[in-house]
Amino acid sequence: MKLLVITEQRQGKWNNTSFETLAAAQQIAAATSGTVSAAVVGKSVAALAEQLATKDVAEVLLVEHELLESYTPDGYCTGLKQVIEAATPDLVLFPHTYQVRDFAPALAAMLGKGMVGDCVGFRNEGGKLVFVRQMFQGKTAADVTFTGAAPWFASFQSGAFRADLLTAHRSGKAPVNAAKVELKAEDIRTKPLELFQEAKSAVDLTQSPVIVAIGRGIKARENIAQAEALAKALGGEIAATRPICDEGWLPLERQIGSSGQTVAPKLYLALGISGAIQHVVGMKGSRTIVAVNKDQHAPIFEIADYGIVADIFEVMPALTAELQKTKG
Amino acid sequence: MTIQREQLEADVLIVGAGPAGLGCALHLANLITKHNASGAKPELSPENIYVLEKGREVGAHQLSGAILDPRGLRELVPDFEKTAPLDTRVTNDGVYYLSESRAWKLPITPPPLANHGNYIVSLNKIVKWLGGLVEKEGVNVFTQFAGKELIYEGQGIAGVLTEDKGVDKNGKPKENFTPGYELRAKVTVLSEGTHGSLTKEMVNRLKLDGLNPQVYGIGVKELWEAQPGRIETGFVAHTMGWPLGSDMYGGGWVYGMRDNRVSLGSVVALEYANPEFDPHEAFQKFKTHPFVRRILEGGKLVRYGAKTLPYGGWYSMPRSYVDGALIIGDSASLLNAQRLKGIHTAIKSGMLAAETILEALKAGDTSAKTLKLYKEKIDQSYIKEELWKVRNFHQAFHGGLWKGMVHAALQYITGGRGLVDPMRSEAGYKDYAKRNGNGTLVDQSTRFKGDGKLTFDRLTDVFHSGTRHEEDQPSHLKVRDLDICSSRCVEEYGNPCQYFCPAAVYEMVKEGDGSKLKINAANCVHCKPCDIADPYQIIDWTVPEGGGGPSYDGM
Numbered sequence: 001m002k003l004l005v006i007t008e009q010r011q012g013k014w015n016n017t018s019f020e021t022l023a024a025a026q027q028i029a030a031a032t033s034g035t036v037s038a039a040v041v042g043k044s045v046a047a048l049a050e051q052l053a054t055k056d057v058a059e060v061l062l063v064e065h066e067l068l069e070s071y072t073p074d075g076y077c078t079g080l081k082q083v084i085e086a087a088t089p090d091l092v093l094f095p096h097t098y099q100v101r102d103f104a105p106a107l108a109a110m111l112g113k114g115m116v117g118d119c120v121g122f123r124n125e126g127g128k129l130v131f132v133r134q135m136f137q138g139k140t141a142a143d144v145t146f147t148g149a150a151p152w153f154a155s156f157q158s159g160a161f162r163a164d165l166l167t168a169h170r171s172g173k174a175p176v177n178a179a180k181v182e183l184k185a186e187d188i189r190t191k192p193l194e195l196f197q198e199a200k201s202a203v204d205l206t207q208s209p210v211i212v213a214i215g216r217g218i219k220a221r222e223n224i225a226q227a228e229a230l231a232k233a234l235g236g237e238i239a240a241t242r243p244i245c246d247e248g249w250l251p252l253e254r255q256i257g258s259s260g261q262t263v264a265p266k267l268y269l270a271l272g273i274s275g276a277i278q279h280v281v282g283m284k285g286s287r288t289i290v291a292v293n294k295d296q297h298a299p300i301f302e303i304a305d306y307g308i309v310a311d312i313f314e315v316m317p318a319l320t321a322e323l324q325k326t327k328g
Numbered sequence: 329m330t331i332q333r334e335q336l337e338a339d340v341l342i343v344g345a346g347p348a349g350l351g352c353a354l355h356l357a358n359l360i361t362k363h364n365a366s367g368a369k370p371e372l373s374p375e376n377i378y379v380l381e382k383g384r385e386v387g388a389h390q391l392s393g394a395i396l397d398p399r400g401l402r403e404l405v406p407d408f409e410k411t412a413p414l415d416t417r418v419t420n421d422g423v424y425y426l427s428e429s430r431a432w433k434l435p436i437t438p439p440p441l442a443n444h445g446n447y448i449v450s451l452n453k454i455v456k457w458l459g460g461l462v463e464k465e466g467v468n469v470f471t472q473f474a475g476k477e478l479i480y481e482g483q484g485i486a487g488v489l490t491e492d493k494g495v496d497k498n499g500k501p502k503e504n505f506t507p508g509y510e511l512r513a514k515v516t517v518l519s520e521g522t523h524g525s526l527t528k529e530m531v532n533r534l535k536l537d538g539l540n541p542q543v544y545g546i547g548v549k550e551l552w553e554a555q556p557g558r559i560e561t562g563f564v565a566h567t568m569g570w571p572l573g574s575d576m577y578g579g580g581w582v583y584g585m586r587d588n589r590v591s592l593g594s595v596v597a598l599e600y601a602n603p604e605f606d607p608h609e610a611f612q613k614f615k616t617h618p619f620v621r622r623i624l625e626g627g628k629l630v631r632y633g634a635k636t637l638p639y640g641g642w643y644s645m646p647r648s649y650v651d652g653a654l655i656i657g658d659s660a661s662l663l664n665a666q667r668l669k670g671i672h673t674a675i676k677s678g679m680l681a682a683e684t685i686l687e688a689l690k691a692g693d694t695s696a697k698t699l700k701l702y703k704e705k706i707d708q709s710y711i712k713e714e715l716w717k718v719r720n721f722h723q724a725f726h727g728g729l730w731k732g733m734v735h736a737a738l739q740y741i742t743g744g745r746g747l748v749d750p751m752r753s754e755a756g757y758k759d760y761a762k763r764n765g766n767g768t769l770v771d772q773s774t775r776f777k778g779d780g781k782l783t784f785d786r787l788t789d790v791f792h793s794g795t796r797h798e799e800d801q802p803s804h805l806k807v808r809d810l811d812i813c814s815s816r817c818v819e820e821y822g823n824p825c826q827y828f829c830p831a832a833v834y835e836m837v838k839e840g841d842g843s844k845l846k847i848n849a850a851n852c853v854h855c856k857p858c859d860i861a862d863p864y865q866i867i868d869w870t871v872p873e874g875g876g877g878p879s880y881d882g883m
Binding site: 098135136137139140142242243245246252255258259276277278281297299 | 334336468470471472473503509777780787788790791796797799800846848850
């Protein structure tokens with residue numbers, strides 16, 4: 001059986017699930033007396049191909065093209081279709097990454113084939129390959145096999161195979177051969193923009209020494225600016241109770257309470273928060289709690305160190321102004 | 329977007345792991361083992377029985393009083409007394425009539441309410457235990473998966489779609505999006521409990537209604553840990569009267585469990601006139617009665633929960649079999665409203681369904697023609713014997729408590745016939761009296777707040793239900809026409825959803841000059857009066873992402 005592993009790299013950096021999948025391929029090859037080839041796709045990725053060649057593979061296919069520099073589903077599908085047609089593998093394996101989820105089923109469909117995604121294992125049952133995939137969130141496992149003619153397509157879940165079991169090439173190095181692909185710019189319907197750098201979770205409330213939290217007392221979205229100004233003056237972060245985040249006035253990551261974050265800052269300023277237990281469990285460990293609420297019976301005053309029975313719309317601007325004054 | 333769903337095929341798919349569903353699964357697994365041992369063909373396997381449960385774990389959504397008539401369980405698990413987590417036997421049994429400050433014990437306990445030989449149990453614990461037995465037999469129990477839609481084929485059912493996971497508030501797939509499964513089965517068993525969302529749709533769509541519409545009660549329960557010596561283990565009190573008026577159908581309970589635990593609650597029929605009646609508040613008041621207060625004082629609230637129960641009985645039973653599907657347990661209206669017991673009939677109905685299914689699988693015919701056997705078995709079982717005697721019981725109380733007592737007594741001596749048979753009934757929401765509203769919102773800031781020790785507001789109680797939902801998902805409570813909420817309903821009924829919901833899910837908030845309905849779906853304890861008691865019948869309770877909902881440990 002001829003196996004082909006399509007590895008994944010981005011800007012010259014490996015996606016390490018590639019090696020796990022390569023290890024899986026070696027194990028399948030051992031079980032079926034097959035051979036493994038590996039492909040690396042991109043532009044100027046010869047160095048990566050050399051790295052792959054040190055593994056126990058029969059051949060490394062270097063799939064390079066100007067239009068494969070950035071990932072596009074059209075580019076990958078069209079390019080890899082040509083590679084597969086030329087190399088005629090029986091089984092094409094992928095690491096089950098987000099990118100693979102995006103293009104691999106389409107690639108299989110272009111060749112009129114099915115694909116078994118997200119596998120965690122395989123068995124060789126008398127020459128017939130059976131793939132194992134989890135269902136119902138891992139509660140049960142399904143055995144899946146192919147019925148039609150090769151090539152077959154499958155992807156392996158991250159962590160399903162161990163990359164450290166990958167065997168090195170016996171005699172030093174496997175040959176690296178360039179695979180010919182023809183791509184035209186007009187084949188590619190998507191225009192890749194600059195890579196989006198995933199923002200680090202914009203805010204980590206648990207690290208903030210001062211939190212200014214708002215509740216329903218804030219009344220309207222446009223009033224949040226006042227609380228934000230106060231938070232800024234105090235050098236703290238703004239947070240909220242669930243109803244505020246429910247309305248979409250602040251993002252979910254700023255929600256404090258049983259269904260949000262649990263925080264224990266030095267100062268917790270609760271503005272217009274009644275103090276429902278769902279909120280209190282998320283902030284009761286704060287060193288100093290200051291509560292401002294119009295309703296003197298609001299339960300928040302039971303846990304507050306300092307309580308101000310007043311309208312937050314009077315307190316917020318006054319406090320902000322005073323703080324700015326002291327700062328000069 | 330068309331979603332490609334994974335397809336799986338089972339022999340039997342059971343929706344809902346409660347006493348009925350698990351009773352069916354366990355009995356069927358046992359029958360299959362016997363069938364295979366006898367060498368009969370075709371060979372069957374318990375592994376081809378799937379059970380779906382939307383709760384985080386088996387038992388998480390189980391809530392009941394509960395006093396267990398062991399009849400059903402004894403048939404299912406003959407040595408249950410050795411292994412089941414029964415709490416205690418009933419040792420002291422009484423019915424009380426409450427005025428605002430006093431309690432009178434009825435000189436004799438009316439026979440239907442006598443509980444000699446019964447057990448006080450936590451239904452949560454019993455069902456968890458049953459789930460273990462079922463899994464040991466090799467049945468596949470999938471928790472955190474909900475039945476979202478039925479697959480209709482011809483005049484019947486071919487299976488169920490489970491819910492999509494990883495969908496955001498606006499219905500867009502998130503990174504962890506996983507489409508629901510298409511589960512196909514030769515027989516789908518609906519054991520969703522009270523007012524099941526799939527059952528409701530199937531009964532409407534396939535026109536399976538019984539003679540009377542189903543009527544419901546809403547039960548609100550708390551579990552307490554009392555100071556030692558306040559209540560005897562095995563003590564059972566059922567109450568009538570205060571704080572409910574005699575025009576309302578309902579009552580309270582207080583049970584003494586092991587380790588100073590107290591189960592207490594109240595149930596009210598969802599067919600009252602005052603649209604501002606608040607069942608949660610009524611229950612809080614109930615706790616302030618001296619009879620209850622002296623038990624609870626100094627104790628601690630452990631859990632809270634709420635659930636509806638089907639009162640309609642025999643004449644509200646939908647047709648319970650169609651091509652490829654059966655309805656069992658509470659979903660099939662098998663609760664005995666007079667004895668307020670349905671666990672034993674639920675288990676029994678599951679067992680009768682299992683026997684029917686085995687025959688159908690053996691014959692290779694799971695059409696209504698074969699599955700009809702289930703109804704015949706019910707008719708010959710003690711389920712009918714019990715329910716037939718009380719077929720007019722709940723309806724009799726529609727004219728108030730005192731008239732109801734007279735009717736009930738006559739029914740008792742005539743084997744259930746009474747003065748009128750069948751007594752007809754109407755859906756409970758039709759009983760609301762219209763308020764002479766002027767289109768302004770009723771001020772909610774004066775709502776019951778509780779003292780934080782003996783009595784609580786709804787949010788505090790919801791906290792004690794252990795309810796959790798994935799926050800970033802579409803609301804599972806669908807209101808078909810929000811304009812009605814902010815216009816007609818404000819005026820005509822004052823938005824009863826704000827009152828009947830014991831979990832503070834529904835809330836009218838000001839918007840500009842008017843108002844709009846805000847749905848706090850994450851509070852939902854899956855009790856469903858919204859889908860039942862809304863006067864315009866525009867609220868649809870659907871399943872949220874699996875795993876969401878309450879966590880009824882020990883309830």
